[in-house]
Amino acid sequence: MASTKFNPSARTLLLFAVALVVVTMLVPYGYIVAYPLRLFGTFVHETGHALATVVTGGSVSGMHVNLDTSGLTLSRGGASLLISSAGYLGTVALGAALLVAGRRQAWARKVLMVLGVGTLLATAIFGGYGSSMLAVGGFILGVGLWALGRRRSRADQPAGALYAGGAVATLAALAYLGFSGALLTWIIGLVAAALLLGVAFYAAPWVQHMLVIALGVQLSFDGLHSIRYLIDHTVAARGHSDAVNMAQFTGIPATVWAVLWALVGVAIVVVAFALFWRENKRESFEASIQ
Template sequence: MIKKAASAHARLVASDLLHAIKNERTVQIMLLILILSLICWQMPFANYFLYPFKLFVTTVHEACHALVARLTGGNVQMISIAPDESGLTLSAGGIRPLISMAGYLGTAVFGGLLIWWGKRPAEARFILQMIGTVILALTVFYGGGGIFSFVSMLIIGAGILWVSRKANDAACHMFLLMLAVQTTLNSVLDIQTLFLASVMGAQHSDARNMESMTGVPAIVWSILWGAIALCILTFSLWVSYRPQAKTGSGGLDASIMPGISGGSTMQDPVLLEQDIESSLADLKLNTAAAKEGQKIKINPKEEKKRK
């Protein structure tokens, strides 16, 4: 039964995502950005255009380490990003396993939030202002990892703020979608790189840190994080762009059969059958309760005659 329900839900999610690709303009734009990004990666000179966005994702990765370190009672000493797109966060104290996991999973969560925020063009400018401000704050307080790191983080934060102040609403929304695509894409590909590094026996990585703390091989952690990241991104897309439920569709009274009035449920026969059975059971219970109430109700005139 659980397997059947999971399969039905997976079909529903796939159907909703396909509907979003066909009908949601924002999803179509993100898909186009994704395709162009993959093409640019194969072109030597065009790849330089994506370099600042890769450094942005590295900054997000290290910021997630720093955030969890602070939330778990630790102290952050330094955030550093390198020209090869790698990064380093030095911290003391805190819950070390959570801090190590926060980099890759936190980036995936942040990418999911960007996808969700991307559905709201009117809020794009405010979101960009918040992101730019946070990056500048991280640069001032923790950006002591060398000239390249400090200048890069400063330019990234200031650049995002500049776009939020100078660009029009449409351009702000487009830039936010660009950040969303690059963050989600790199969060998955970085885990792929981590997996290959774990296979090759790299000694310095978040997965290797988890191996030293838990005894579980680094390759297992990289696979687990990759699966979780894909689930997070799929869920964020589905929640953000699934078709909205339509009450009262198909001539059904939503007050009587609320479970089968949603548009997404109508697309799946298994869920539809379950909703119909549940609704019929509720109707039977309500009918039985009403009959019982009529049986025990005494007519006032008959009560006077008895007296």
């Protein structure tokens, strides 16, 4: 008897993901559905700036994501040209990498685990302003005291003080994040990491595969969409942006940088889609002749 287990092909998942992303961009109020993903896209964008800063020898004093999906990374030193380019192109590149990884269902679980752990680390190291390690220390202390309290409770020993201490440490960490303006960034990072790791450990393989492909499409399209808005802003000379930073560093107009990023971004996405489609076309052909 043939198996009825649901296991859509990679091509089917890709077409569904593209259709879903396009619909959320075009239909009225579709942005509401895409809003959490756009917040995560901003998180990835700012993480790109932060990583480029560290890799090129600079230091990061804070990374912040706002409710309007804008963001800011405060850094010192490093290679300014690479740092300014790493936001938009980093988002597109991560999306493209996920698409390439999405060619094989067997890779999906490991990809989600790496992405989840990476999101946790980015949150803990870069999230917010000031020393995020204070919040990390508070949470670790809170969890540690709670674990000790639970252990004492199981041994029928008094544990109220440990539970209370754990609660105080956790609340102190949350208060620090709130007062430093980092709470939203941490919420985005922790929720995203929890979802990624939860799917990696508990979801069906096809769901893991779908999430990798959907995130690849979303981040690729969101990155390109953001660059399109950047071009509009630079043409109208509205506000500060990464392209304006590049213009200040090089003397080349901001619009030129925005258009260049758009061309590079489109090229990256086209190559990723081509690799995805070619790989799955070859697999479909091999399956048909077996």
